[in-house]
Amino acid sequence: MFKYFDQSGLVHAPEKDQYFYGHGKVLLSGEYFVLDGAKSLGLPTQVGQSLSVKYSSSFEPKLYWKSFDPAGNLWFQASFEFWHFDILDEVPTPEAEVLQKILRQVRSQNTHFLREGKDVHVETQLGFPLDWGLGSSSTLIHNIADWAYVSPFELLFETLGGSGYDIACAQSDGPILYHRTNEGPNWSPVIFDPPFKENLFFVYLDRKQNSRHAIEYYNEKRPHAPEIIQAISDLTDDMASAKTVEEFNFCLKAHEELVGKNLNMTPVKERLFEDFSGEIKSLGAWGGDFVLASSIEGRRYVTEYFNAKGFNVVIPYKELILSPEVKSGTEYNIH
Template sequence: MKKTFYSNGKLLLTAEYTVLDGAKALALPTRYGQYLDIEPNTSNYIEWNSFDADGALWYKDTIVITDIKSNTCTTQNPVSKTLITILHTAHSMNPNVLQHGFTVQTRLTFPKKWGLGTSSTLINNIALWFDANPYSLLWKSFGGSGYDIACALHNTPIFYEIENGKPVVNTADFNPAFKDNLYFIYLNKKQNSRNAIADYRERNENKALAGKITELTKNIYHAATLNEFRVLIDRHEAIMSDALGQETIKQQLFPDFDGSLKSLGAWGGDFILAASAQDPHSYFKAKGYTTILPYKDMIL
């Protein structure tokens, strides 16, 4: 019998990097995500096809079940290597699933290059398929804080933090009165989160920094006006700029922007948040950034 699983994409509004050190993060599930369709067959392999949002086939492979069970990859395809690692880990958590072959299809509802969670939505969908703990599957196979898994599973904004090595998730009634003044802009550059985390780890493991960001997260959540929100995200950017030894995205690319800008997740790529009293479409389009989504079109 064919089964279909779905997971939401993600954006991290606060506590990028520092969530790894226990900071409380405010995270936003997106209206975009990924489907996983599975259908059993009588073969001894998985026929895997992955489609981008425009319907283009971006990955295809046939994976032998015994290779998954032994974590053996005979191909040099990096996607296949990663997929086999994830499936092997899921199999070790629930050995009852791979008793036969499957025809598998994944379908993104956002362009793969956007960085809204191609990997995290896949991992969560595979966990649902294997009836496995998605956070354990992430940490054993891919790594990361786990906030993206929490977004995959929740249909509202959330607070996310790691306490004693375990994820703590609480729904957040984040529905700012000024949300029509918030926009998400794609920087035309996909960022590798794992590499960015490794760079952060070399520079920081600072509980004091995590505490400072936790307080900012709470204040950002409670911000009543656009101006108050802007002051707070500017402060967040300044603190993380010092911690990372990098200029803020506004300093780097948009110093003349009439509003506030905040990186979301790994600095230097994917989406940023613009908070402005004025519609910023013309400003960013003039600079060559044409993917601009209002808050209501992006966030669940």
Template sequence: MNIVEHEMFNTYSNGKLLLAGEYVVLKGAWALAVPLRFGQMLQVSSNADTPGIYWESISNGRNWVQVHFSSPNLDILRTDNPPIAKQIRNILLEARNIQPAFLATPKQLSVKATLNFPYDWGIGSSSSFIVNIARWAGCDPFELNQRIFSGSGYDIAAASSDQPILYRIKQSVPVWKAVTFNPPFIGQIWLVYQNKKQNTLQSIRNFLKMAVPENAINTISSISLQMAQAPSLDEFMTLMNIHENLMAEILQTDTLQQTLFPDFRGAIKSLGAWGGDFFLAASNENDGYVPDYFKVQGFETYFQMNEMILK
């Protein structure tokens, strides 16, 4: 006779944004990342009524996916979102490959994964999920992330940090250190959502095929370090522009400002995978200029940076 195990587990991980070092962090550059006040909660509890594992994922107050898994095989018995259910199953099985005792015996559990932001914002729905599952399974979140997404891992580090970090990969090992990033002009830096999510995994695959000159990697590293301690908005915007122009050259594409916002009075910098998610906008114009400009352009989801980063 099988013995059904019961358990309770709760954890929370932060969302993230990569302010500098996108793409080239995969080649060893220093990157500047900030944890956000948005994040994801994972709650696990016993469920005497339902054999197996009943899973519910919620995004910004709305049900995203419901799944009933068998236990311990984790077969999908029922779901209202098969593609996402398969992704969850794959991550759980990969966590078990790393930590064989994880969910290895019959269980009756209810699991709720709750995002306090829309999952398509691109600010850490996947990375916070990976960290939460790794904590539950008792495995290394960087190893789990590498097996699933093959990214740099900066988002994994940010998910567990309570302050901004400088992050790099050195000889295949993640290295990061906490930094202070709270400039007096932070209220003049805005984060604007592009109204679409970019496929980060595909962007990573495409970039890894590219050759990047060593001097470009060193320049991006220097910009990441300087952005963390820029003394003025003018200098910060100069660094934004240098970074954006250099990455446009590496990626062989136009900058976001050239493509969509050529008349914007200030600086615009892409964040993360180019083509979607959030971007940085900064200006010396009056307080209402930035939100008014982007609202007219049809971009109505925006935050001052100090509203979004974890404090």
């Protein structure tokens, strides 16, 4: 025991500094219906979020939390006591209350989490703007779960909710096929490296959607016929195996029409970009964040088209999506 004390009588923290990282995500197919078991195509992004942990000696241990945006600006900070994760700040922010909920759930999954008498300093670093909708929450859940040795899926389902595809993306090194069963989340790597990726672009609409509100809207439309779930799954398979941009665009259009018809929503191309030469698909909750634009006209046309309409963030597929060589056939089944 005495080896942890220095000459001043302070206790040395035996833990080493720790570092965790999760990839961001894009949901190419299966939005909404993935909640009911439809197969979806998830794309981990090259950018994500890190979480670093430092420990220091203390007789009154506390948790100090700071979060930074890509420019290094502090956008969130809070402090907590350890026993119940009560917020120590005079006026708790909504973000602090969400984090508190996550930390308390972690403690219920791992009763030994942060029980030692040491100050803990956590810093998170986003690799993308907070309002881009690429997974600031899911990467946080993934990183905290990794740190605390708990299931990230249980942590997600018991706090923020959702399908879990984003958690699978956070820990994957390339595109995945994801679906939920009664037994739990299932996903497998898929070789999705389209030869026509030069024709694919992600366009930021600057209209961030609340995922929880999107889930609530979808739940109001339940139940959905098994035939619809199967049709979405079939389109996911067709997208993943498309060999030409024409095949891929056919799938994009069919997927938009199927989702729009069954949820009583208007596809984004019909609503905002009717004169676009190509196809446009919503990604994730309809109405905000990013859309995928696919066109044989090339980068200059796509960029100029959206810039003219006031949308200045147009990212080529290969600059955003993580696409390493993977071996197909490995399936993960997490209960």
